[in-house]
Amino acid sequence: MKAVRFYAPGDIRVEEIPVPQPGPGEVVIKNKVTLTCGTDVKTYKRGYRYEPPFGFGHEASGVVAAVGEGVTNFKVGDRVVAHNSAPCGHCYYCKRGDESMCESLIQNQFDNGAYAEYQLIPAPIVNMNMFHMPDEMSYKQAALLEPMACSVYGTANCPIEIGDYVVVNGCGPIGLGFVRMCVLRGAHVIACDMSAARLEAAKKLGAVDTVKVDEVEDQAQAVKDLTEDGRGVDVAIEATGVPSVWESAMHMARPGGFVLLFGGLKKGSEVSLDANLMHYSQLTVKGVFHTTPMYVHSTFEMIKMGQFPEEIFVQNEYSIDDTEKAILEHASGAVIKNAIVYPD
Template sequence: MRALVLHGPDDLRLEEVPVPVPGPGEVVLRVTGALTCATDAKMMRQGGHPALPPNPAPFGHEACGVVASVGEGVTGVAEDDEVVVANSAPCGACPPCAAGRPSLCESIVYLSGAFAEYLRVPARIVQRNMLPLPPGLPPRRAAMVEPLACAVRGTERVQAGAGDEVVVLGGGVQGTLIAGLLAGRGCLVTLCDPHEARRERAIRFGAVRALDAPRDPAAVQAVKAAHGGGRGPAAVVEAVGRPEAWEAAVAIARPGGEVLLYGGCAAGTTVTLPTFPLHYQELAIRGSYHHTPDAVREALARLAANDAPYDELIGDEIALEQVADVLRAGSGEKRPVRTAP
């Protein structure tokens, strides 16, 4: 079969490889839906990632498919079943898992290899995070279960509720999904992004207002002043992944408010935070990483219900040959990848 394989920084190759054979507890899927992700672009640029096996590494982690073969000891799944897989599964036994924090699992198992005709699903994911495809859910939308599960997990870390003003910084896929989830909860969401098309899309996802991205201290103060009668919004979600946006998020929040630092920044970066609002204004700052099995199930139910215009986040289909160029261009849109010959 043909498969995309990562060999090093900016070295993603289309190769002829053997069709995977499932080991004990494993399942092999014929991929029917696979999507590109901003994380793929980062992995390709870096030439490796903690969520990838050592190079040469099978590539692509957002997938759904049809069960093609089943390994020894697998129960409850049969050939020809249509399934969705999350891109990881926690162990359920380590201290963070035992404490109810599976997104911090110390021995998490990741999925990789969706950009190929066939995908081997690790036993742990078969057991914990492989789910039947809900009837009527198109495979390419189902493959969005991982990014939406991350957004679901992120919004679980936000306490703001109905009637509360929330500012979301960043209108990429993640910022848009988060805006939609918070709007669905009744929050009054303002999304900030430099691109007009993304601002308009945020309104269709339920944001009540969309503003340009604040790029200097005066613009940051203007976003704050536009909320809470000048005091600032109840919550700010940073979904850009840059230190300056993290700092802006803290500057926009109102006294007693909350900040979710959601976007992952480049390794080794740091931020400078003012001590005054953290101490005298009791600002609550949280992070959010990855997702949980519960968030995966909620995300899949939402995709099946199509409770937001999710398909707007998915662009035109591309061939395996185009993936590297599309990731390099980094449009921010998700692209379905045609994996069948």
């Protein structure tokens, strides 16, 4: 089968490898669709915190091709979507309800990347974060599970009240997920990005105002000017993974406001935060990573409800041989996501 592996920044390779065989509790999926992701873009450009080579891609859906011993909830031919991760459920952090900090968190893409014709799903994910797709759900729609679960979890960490001003910095897929979730929470959402196409998508998802950041001299001031009395937003969300935006997000918040830092930075990155602003404006600044099973399940229900329309999030189709082209088009900002589509 064909699969993509990451070797170094700018170096991903389509290779022929054996079709995986499921062990006890495991499932092998024949992928129908894999979606490009901002994390894929960042990994392609700068690497990840793990040493290469490793698998690549983590947003896919398909059909069960084989099941291992002891699997009873899924059978060959089932239409399914599997999240990319699962916590252990018994370490210190899992017992405290901080599953995204799990000491043994499985991140399946590094062993069994989703840019592949077949993907092995480990038993913990099968048991915890794998779902039967309703007949009316498309493969592209289902494959939105992982990024939207991150947005749902991130939004749940924000103290948003009805009528609050919220800015979302970065309107890639996860940023757009934040836009949608904050709108559903009753917020007045301000969306910021350099891409006109992504800002238009934000409007379709309910954003009231937009800021094209390459057209303003001071992004923080431009955001504050859109709030009542220019006081700043109640909640500022960072979803770019750019250090300068981490730093500027707190300047958008009102005194007593909340700042969520979600976009992951390159390993070894450091940022400078205005200590006086944090202290005298009594800001709360919180970092959040990934998601948890509770919010994966909630997100799947929201996908079934049609809250994340595939026509807004997914644009063009590519073959697995053109994965690099799909990722580079995603990186350009011309699209929200692209889909790698596999032959039947």
